[in-house]
Structure formats: C-alpha cells, structure tokens
Amino acid sequence: MTPDEIRASRAAREKLAWLVLLALAVLVLPWHQSLPTGSTPLFPSALGLAAEGRGWLWPVVLALPLLVWAGFRDASSRLFLNIVLAGFAILVLQGFAVGLRGPAFDVLATVFPAAAQGQTGFGWGGFVAGLAFLGLIAHSLALRGFCRGDRFSATAVVFIVALLGLFVFFPILKLSMAAFVGPDGELAFGPFIGRVLAPEIWRLDCLTGGRRCGVVINSLMLGILAATISTALGLALALIVARTSFRFKQTLRALSILPIITPPFVVGVAIIVLFGRTGLLTQFGADVFDVRPTRWVYGLTGILMAQVLAFTPITFLVLLGTVEAINPTLEEASQTLGAGPVKTFFKITWPLLRPGIAAAFLLAFIESLADFGNPIVLGGGYEVLSTRIFFAVAGARYDLGHAATLAMLLLSLTLIAFWLQSRWLGRKSYVTVTGKSDAGLASTLPFGLKGVAWAVVIPFVIFTLGVYAVVLVGGFVHDIGRWDLTPTIAHLRTAFAFEVGTAGFEFYGSAWNSMKTTLLVSAIAAPLTTAVGIMTAWLVARQDFAGKNAFEFGTMLSFAIPGTVVGVSYVAAFNVPPVDITGTAAILVICFVFRNMPVGMRAGLAAFAQIDRSMEEASQTMGAGGGVTLRRIVLPLVKPAVFTALVYSFVTAMTAVSAVIFLVSARHNMATAYIMGRVEAGEYALAITYSTVLMIVMIVCIVLIQLLVGARKLGRRREFQGQITPAE
Amino acid sequence: MTDEIAIEFVDVTKNYGAAVAVDSISLSIAKGEMVTFLGPSGCGKTTSLRLIAGLELPTSGIVRIAGRDVSQRAASERNVGMVFQSYALFPHMNVLENVAYGPMIRGEAKATARARATEILEQIGLKGLSERLPSELSGGQQQRVAVARAIVQQPDVLLFDEPLSNVDAKLRRKVRGEIRDLQKRFGLTAVYVTHDQEEALAVSDRIVVMQAGKIAQIGTPRDLYERPASPFVADFIGDANLISGQVSKGRFVSADLDLPLAGADGQAQISLRPERIGLTPGDAGPVGTVRSCTYLGSRWEFEIETGFAELLASRPMTEAPIAPGTRVSLNIPDTAPIRVA
C-alpha cells in the first residue's frame, strides 16, 4: 500500500469506528440508567424510547443515518460538521429540557405528552452517544485542519474541553445557580442577598470582646494568622538550612514531604491527645503546676497549631528556593563596600526575599481557606467557611442554597488570593522550588538574626516531634490519651482483622471496606489524572488550536477551586439528571482526576519546556500521528514528570477529604471519611492506627510506582539521563 | 530530472495572528529537483518549509505534493522526510532504532524495518555505528544519521532546514557536497533552507530568493547572479554595486559614468559586480579615488570613491595592489551592468 492509501484507510477506519459507536449508543445500549416511570419500551435504547412516544429523542436517533450518509460523501465537509454539532447540541439540550419531574418548558409537554412523565439520567447509551458525537466532531475538525490536521490531538482537545466543561465548569455554574434559589426552588435574588449579608457571616463581635465572629471573618482571621506564622517559621527554617552550617539539610527536605502523606485529622487528633481537656500535657500541667484543665485547644488556637504544622513545610520549600537563588556575590559586594552583616541583610537580602515571602504567604493562606480536616476536628465552636458549608448539606437541615452561597464566598476569596498572587508574582511564582547558584560561599546570617531563627524553630521542631511521636506510638499502645503505654495490636485488629479460611482470605476488620475502596479509587484515579494532566500540558505546550489561551486558563482555574466548593458543586450538579452519578465510585474518581490534574499539567509543562519540539516534529514527518509520538517519543523523555504526577495524584487521592466527604456513600466509603467518623466518635486510637497504616501503604505504593516508572532508567542508558535535548 | 511536478504552492499564505509569515506564494518544484529557499532572517523560509512538511497548515491557498492537495493534511500523513537544524535524533533510541522508526511506524515488520535501516546506514557510510546512542556520535555523524532517517522511507520530498549550521566551517563544504550527491543518487526531490548564499549557489538546481514573506525571484544560481531581477536580489546574491542614474537613447548615465544599456528611457538602477570593475591608475573615462585596499588571500578588495557612488571592486591577487589615495580610471565592460530597476 502506498502511504496515501494507508492514510485514507486509517481515516476511514476511525470514522467508521465512531459511527459504529454512535449506532451502538442510540440503537442498542440502554439510554437511561433506569427506565423513567411509566415507560415500557420494547427495548430501552434511544430508538425504542423514541418509538414509544418520547419523540424528543428522534433527532438524536436520526442523526445516525444522516451522519452515515454525509460521512461517506465527505467527512470534512461543513455539512457533516454541522450535522454532528446539531446532534450533540440536541443530545445535551434534551437532557436538560426534560428533567426528572417533567419538561422545563410547557411547550414540550404539549408537543410530546410523554415528556410529562419526565426522564431519568443518562445511562450507557446517553454517555456513549455523547462520546461518539464528540469523536466525530474532532474527526471532522481535524480533516478541516484543526490541530494541524492531527486527528489524535484534535480528539484529545475536544474530549478534554468537554470533560472540563462537564466536571469543572458545569458544577460551578450549577452551584452559583443554586445560590440564587429561594425556599421553594424558584430563582430569586432576595434570599441570596439575605444570605450573603447575614450577620452570621460578617459579624465582628469577637473583636470587641463579645460573642463569636461571622464565618468569613473567622476564615480570614485563621487564614492570615496561619499564613503569617507558617511563613515566618518557613523563613526561619530556610535561613538556617541555607545560611548556617546546618548539616541535616537533606533530612529536612525529605521530612518536608511528611505533611503531604499525613492523612487529615491525624494531626488534629494528636493535638487533642496532647492538649485536649484530658490531654497528656494538660494533665501534666494540672498535676505539676495546678493549671485547671480547659478546652482551650478547641477553636482558633488548635486549628492554627495544626495548620502551621501542615503548611510550614510548604512555605519552607518555597522560601528555601528563594534563599538559595539569591546570588551570594551581591551580599559579598555589599560587605566589601563596608556595610555590616546586619545592614547587608536588611538592605540586600530582605528585598530579594520579599517575592518569595509573598508567594509563601499566599500559598499558605489559600491552603488555610480550603482546609477542612483540621477545623472540623479542632474547631469546637469556631466555624469557618469550609465546615459551615459541610454542615449545611450534611447536617440535619439540608440547605443547598445556603451551602452554595457560602461556597461562592469561599471561591471568591480564593480567586482573589490567586489573582493577587499572579499579579504580584507573575506566572512563575508557583514553581519556585528549584533554581540555585552554587557560586561562592553563601554569606552567613547576622548573629542576632540567627538567634531569633533558632528560637523560633526549636519549639516548632519539638512540637512537630511530639505530634508525630503520638501518631507513631498511639496506634500500637493501649490508650495513649491516658498514658497507658502497654503495647497492643487490638486497634489494628479492630480495623484490619482477617482470617485465612477455607474460602481464602476473609476480612473482618471494620476498616477493610473503606481501605479497599480508597486503594481502588486512588489506583484508578492516579494514572487517569496523570494521563489527563500530561496530555493537557502537551496540548498546551505543543499544539496550536483556536481558543488555546482560554483552554489553559480553564485548566488552571480548576486548581483554584477549594475542595469543599468542588464537593458541594458536585452535589448540586450530579444529583439530578441528565448526569446523575452521585453515590457511584465513578464520581470519586472523576473528582480526583479533575482536582489534581493541574499538578500533572504543571509537571508536564516544566518538562516539555526542556525538550526540543523538533524531535516530535521529526516523529510526525516520519509518519507517526500525535498519539504514537506521545507514547514513543515524548513519554520516555518526560518520565520524571510522569512519576511526580503519578505519586502526587495517588497520594492526594488517598488523603483527600474536603471534596470527597460530600461524595462518599455507604457503599463507597473512603478511608478519610471513615477516619473522620472514628474521630467524631472519640475513637482516637483507632483513627491513629488507621492513619498510620495509610501512611505505610502510601510509602510502599510510592516505592512501587518508582520501580514501575523508573525501571528502564537503569542499565546501559544510565549515563544518558538528564540529557533530553537532542544531541548536537 | 523530469517535468513531473513534485511540489506546488498556489497562493499560499500563512499568518500568525496579525503577522504574515508567508504572503501569497505560488511556485512549483519539479520531481528530482533540488531547490533552495534563500533570504534574510525572518523572511519566511522555515515557515515555507514547514508548510510543505505539514508542520504548519496554510491560512489560505493550496499545497500539493505529488499532485495531491495536502493543504489540510497532517504531517504524519504526507510522505516527506525532514532533516532538522538540531537533527532531532531521538536520544533514547540507538542509531538503528532511530532510522528504523519511520518504516516501523508506517507498518513494516520490525525485521524488515531494521534491514532497510541497516542498508541505508551502510550506503551513507555509517556501518558499524548502529548500536551507538546519538550522544555517542560526532556532529557530522549525527547529521548523517538524520539524513538516513529522512530518506529511509523514500519520501516524496526531502526537506532540510539549515542542516549545516551545527557543522563547523571546514566540514560544511564536504557535507553539503555529500548531501547533493545523495540527492542525485537517489533521485530525490529536495528543498533546502539556508541563509548562506554560497551554500545555496553550491547545492541548488534552482534558488527561491525570499523577501518579507514573498518570492523576490526564482532561478538557477547563474540566473540569479547574472540577471538579478531587483536591487534586493542583486545585493543579496554576492556583492553588488547598485548605481542609480538615467537611461536615454540606450545609454545609462550617472555623473561621469556612461554605459550602454538597453531598456526603457528614464530613471534606472544598475548592478555592477565588484570583480567586473577593472582598475588602472590614471585619469581616463569614469574615475575614482582608492580609499582602501584590503588583502583577502585570493584577491584584493578596494573601496573606491567616485562621483556616482561608493564602489566595491575586487581584483585577483595576481594583480598589484594600489595604494589608498591613488586616482584610478574604471574599466567597465559593456556586458557588466545589469539593469535591476
């Protein structure tokens, strides 16, 4: 076959595959998850339903023969594209136009009486039809020159845009609409204004020594305090590591990943164990100094302690990068010009540090706003936006409108912080962890400052050690809360008991269920997240298509949305047809994929920036389409980025709580949700045990992933690592 | 060379946003021909090449390869080979795998692909290096691997984007000769991009001179050198003295310069090649004063001030130098001036 025939037959095969998929979707597969009430078609596909009187499905069904006809004439024609676009549009519109309880517009009921019975969410048929339409849109666009005619890239762009639309923008849209809904489900501004201006949100009483403050004020106060303290600590640590003869630099760097793999709640629990009313140190204080035990740790103080512990490593890494990037020759120059060390520090070093400090501060601030685990364990009566949102939909009085309003407030605050960050610091600010100069000897800290730094750091280190000691020991002793340190595996047994019986393994422990779900969901989500993230990065870095800037902005935006907001938005969007997927394991996976995808994307973008794109172009001129080029040329060269993305998405999926807490169900419970239940029930030891097990599992998995992804790095090609530009 | 057309551009335009990189170009390249795109930086050479490869698609116009309209067709679906400036060898594959990549992607069995690759590598003089990684090769060897990789699947066109810019000056002459030999030996249609006019003159059947996204002139190297169609071409290909003056009754006049010149009367501009200007100390005919005299090994180069222009003249090294300040008379053969405007 000539290359020309190969090309023609490949294109024809792909077109045929999409058309067959569409045929399958509208003719064979069940259109809905479950049949709408009162519907008894001969067969449950779109065709069957349409024939039964659900006439609004006819356009979707009839698109098939039209497309077959137009497609075999010329799939690159405007006509073909228009038919697919129309078919897809009708598919989406009918889903919204006829809801569970009947049509959205009365006209529909007159034209199609059956519409009054309403319809349920999409099933396999509906989803596969959407998929096939999108595939045909991409196919046609590519033939018309979209993405430089590369069908793989065009398909990837179309699918990713559709997925982002469905799983990022649509939920947020639904959520903001929910904020404008009155008590009877009608669209109204009044309730929204009322909710936004409510005193329970903006009250400042606590400042004047009265009752509590509003939630927004609480959140802001917590955010600012947590960000300030962890930035100060991070700076002190960074200065000590980079500017003194501190020897455990690598250890500290390695330890700074601890908070990332620490499951939520466990730090909170450890703090309670130490400082709660019956806590170890509280009792010690009572016994020795006769301090009356109180619940002082619950509230702002406790949350602050936990958050500072969690965020300091982040600020430390950012600031270490900044400190190391400061060229010591500048400081040396200043000193040779006669400025003393103190003056040099404040005149030279400090101004250079400022951007890093701003970045670290905003990062910690955003994290604090989004944090859910610590406030819920340690909050007591101190309510912040994220916990309030949770209770508005999870509590006894389900009030989506209220939750949505608060979520919009939280989202706005976060977006403002992000906006400030990008305005002050430009795009690069997110990745400041690398880059340093080894030239010269870094000047040392002025003596006074060194003292201050140590004075700040030492208590922090002791506190951290204490907390992690509790975590390490707590799960395997009788009752750490009462200082009963008899070793035991009773807690482990409660959670993870199993027996090897005649029927193989039998799992009795109460935690097995959630553990299995967590592992399964994370194991599915991690590669998907990585794939979507790296693929998106590749499209942004290498492809050229209309609307690319909006595309890039959209992907980054999905990162800015706090988990709690994502959680409620999914509740608002996916509880009702046409996409009714709450309570499934799929929604958990989807939630992780689109929340964590930007991390894979950033890792990918950084990697692609270092690879000469002409290698990919060479591959293309040699006959490889986008997909083959990606698999055979690009991926082998960006392995480290793939590893980073895999590990990150796996670990985040294992430890995530803020979004999934809204999405778990009795059937699909996640480890973090289970732990939260144990904490609420006061079973601290069990919570700690489970957390420890989770951490161990994560470490084992990280090592496994490394072996899996990194295996080919060994052997003959070792010396070639790192050189990813073409040899010249 | 046959008369069959291998590549054809019809009114091809490529815009990047508001910027026009290639502006309504039409041209055709015959099968077996080697054509060079030549022009100053940013004139659209690389873009034109990428339009042939399919690495860019035209904003408007038609690109045909071997008679087929490929305007909206992806690079992977055209049958082109391309040698990149950076060579773009795959660093994680050895030489053989690099060369066998294309045939394998196009669906050949692994063994066949490898056999083809081995054969090409042998023909191109890289026998014995097939197990090496690209990083273990010299620059010249890498370049040849890149060429082998591009021709292994018998492309309709072979494209080169400044393939010699990473080769040192000495090797350049040799490698460009090899490329030309290879192109003739395999009967390939080749398009070559360079901004080095000497290179262009040496390797091309025809040269396309580009200026700001447009074609300034197409012709054989001799055409361009001896009959430039515009001052730009005259100046860009080799050195040229551009002189403005008046034509009337078949003579071109500018100050004391008076030469026979055909064409319409009125304002005109001529080009005079430096080596066509003879110099003899004296006062007859058009005269000038030597401002400088530079020794360039094979020749002398003079800067001469005259009543009509600053002239550049060059004389073989076998002639005697002339001291700066000397008045000279200029001997210009009747065939030397070329009207360019």
Ligand SMILES: Nc1ncnc2c1ncn2[C@@H]1O[C@H](COP(=O)(O)OP(=O)(O)OP(=O)(O)O)[C@@H](O)[C@H]1O
């Ligand atoms: N991807 C791009 N986006 C925007 N403008 C581009 C792009 N690629 C090229 N251009 C512009 O198009 C014009 C032609 O570029 P091209 O690379 O073809 O020049 P060139 O003749 O190859 O120059 P050089 O000799 O420097 O390689 C230039 O003005 C360039 O800035």
Ligand SMILES: [Mg+2]
């Ligand atoms: Mg160029």
